[in-house]
Amino acid sequence: MKRVVVVGGGIIGLAVAWELTRRGAAVTVLEKEAHWAAHQTGHNSNVVHAGLYYRPGSAKARMSVAGNRSIVDFARENGVPVEVCGKLVVATDESELPALAELARRAEANGVPARLISREEALEYEPEVSCVRALRVESTGIIDFPAICRALAGLLADKGADLRLSTPARGIRANRGVEVATGTEVIRADALVNCAGLQSDLIARLAGITPRARIVPFRGEYYTLRPDRSSLVRGLIYPVPDPALPFLGVHLTRMLDGSVHAGPNAVLALRREGYRWRDISPADLAGVARFPGTWRLARKYAFPTGLDEVRRSLSKRRFAASLARLVPAVGPDDIVRHGSGVRAQALLPDGSLVDDFLIETAPNQVHVLNAPSPAATSALEIARHVAGLESLR
Template structure:
């Protein structure tokens, strides 16, 4: 095998292309947008996750713990801004302490450096925080993930990789003598193997390639505020709540960025378009697909009330959003925050309404499809790339 086509120019696709190139393969990268890292990679919180939350032994646990080291090493080697600053996960109510204890046990099982601390110790890190107990996680960091992608593009370009922007995949078929043929708007790319890292469109690309994927992408938008410049001093680093273990989202949190700004969020609401960064971003096709999917209705039946409704209310109410932040830092008020932007999470869902809670990678002859790679995929990108490169070699 000599030629591989990678679909998707986010951090996972670019990392896969780099790993395959390092192994001596000829690679073509197809990205439908006019720039790299245009969607999930370019709209996330830029946090290097430690591997705290994930089931021991899962892809997410193993790859995020290893990725925490490898992505920081990569950034430092290639001059990408990064800071390992640690974070606090705080229980704001006695009822959350059992879940916090479970997180501490999971951290130990996953090999994540973390320790339980008292409220007084928590305030040594974050003087304005309110909690009854906290978990200090030392290896969490902040990074410029779009900058990582820029570095990868430079490396790929220097290695002579065929990098193609404005190249949407329109059709895929098996080659007449093996491998695959991928039609874009301008060309037909022939390759020995295909790697699908199309993120928000990964299930559609899989179907173009003849697969029946085991899960469907349902887009969820996460909306952010940020603290006004004069109120940034309320937060020194990263402050997270104890997450609801039944949901894939970590809850509204506060994150100091590399430039000193403090981002607050995200909430989680159903997006009305796969790339729907605002309520007015609407696609009849995308909404119809979700409405026709049994899993979406089963999920709605389980979570619409009160969880889903609360998220929608918070989307429209700055006051509610500020109140969620004030649970962590009581000094934060509605007057202290301004809207910042949003991102869309490509969440894979099964027909029974269950959310895929681990990375999901499926294979076919001469094909590897990354069908679920939300957070912590950016942290884990280099590790995911190694895993996929192994699968390409085996296929």
């Protein structure tokens, strides 16, 4: 029986562990925090993505479309709350119509059920929305991703997997197999899978790998509508994304409990796990500053885009104004801060953001080095891909 150590207890790590267990491996999962889904999985918008935005033929496109079905099926089979409610992507003025049409063509190429609708049809879904036209995407849903992780952990425990919380990987030695030092013991196995998210490039280096990309953390901040204003939004409302920018823009999402979340924006985090402006790590900042790709990225996006994101982060009025483009009735008094998440974004030395999932391998090692959104939606598909790689056979 092959023994595999999985580093990282978010949805990707637990899904990989479950898939390997189903294939007969003896799996140990190491999570440095005291609970599962402590970082990216536990701080995202809980949207089951349809596969709408991604380049046709890319891993993101293929795995999100398949994952949209598989994660919903898994949730229903395991008693995890999920609702396939659909969403609107709205063009708020005529200048956005070509990009909306291109999004519709991409949806068709990816096999995503979506259709262009008129303003009048959009108002039937969302009476308060502002648009000239919209794209209706039927397969988008809302789910409880941390509950998916708890379900996966339960299945793994039932199958006898070795699940270790509060257990960081502090040292890794690879020869014919792997040895992982945790600070209290050394765990020996035949293979290693690195699903450490925000720490994934550091774990790769511990294992003797020089990854092509470096993780740069971007914080996304959320607001929520006041309960007495949540009726302004019935489902999910997204803007037409700017193809020149790497993120989707702030949007409105009705959650399973009926609350409406708004966001996220995107600002550089000052620590890998920096959920607030005051969360600062000099070591993390120095690492980002030493990486040549950081400065090349800054030349592309710092002005005016990056500056606008910082202003929106610091100004409730600016944040509300972004939301009002979608739903004009939303004002600054209608939103309250709700927390934030940090996205582990892989950056190449030339300053380009890795726009697809990035997985690197070595003998007896697999390193998942770029798995931002839609990775949670795609988790079971990523797990099947990883478990079938030659390095784990």
